[in-house]
Amino acid sequence: GAGVSQSPSNKVTEKGKDVELRCDPISGHTALYWYRQRLGQGLEFLIYFQGNSAPDKSGLPSDRFSAERTGESVSTLTIQRTQQEDSAVYLCASRTGQAETQYFGPGTRLLVL
């Protein structure tokens, strides 16, 4: 399909290890977002890429979190030295520059043991 895809769908890691999560947005979508949803919580904004502008990193919870985006294509979210509180579903969404509707991927379920 032509929707937003994310990989891996599930990731189990040990505390202290680094993880990398990938998001492939819908082709042509200039804006890309990462959110986190912990168990029983709402969607927590992490980072936002819009075209060639500097990303809005205001939601990243600590310097262990970083994200990159190559042009208007794939994005990777990296969590270094994972902690148990990083366990969550990490959701990626994209949208066009003019429209306001976001399209979400299925998420990556991260479990840090």
Next chain:
Amino acid sequence: DQQVKQNSPSLSVQEGRISILNCDYTNSMFDYFLWYKKYPAEGPTFLISISSIKDKNEDGRFTVFLNKSAKHLSLHIVPSQPGDSAVYFCASSFRDDKIIFGKGTRLHILP
């Protein structure tokens, strides 16, 4: 500081009746409002939106009402159906800025 608040974590409604989900926001600069629906193990899907220049938008069984003076919006679902059982997220944005989500309300449609 929560800019978008959904104060009811859950709501139960009889099938066939009206479901009303509420949302409050604090930032008067927000000019676009959205509702998303989320099933377990899936990403949220867009449901309906409203611009700040309107006070009502309707799409089939779903209607969103916006009260700018009260900084309040609501989603009405009528009649409620079993497939409407899901978590509903309210979201707000200003122009091309990031979209801020509420914590969600879990809707249970009772048979």
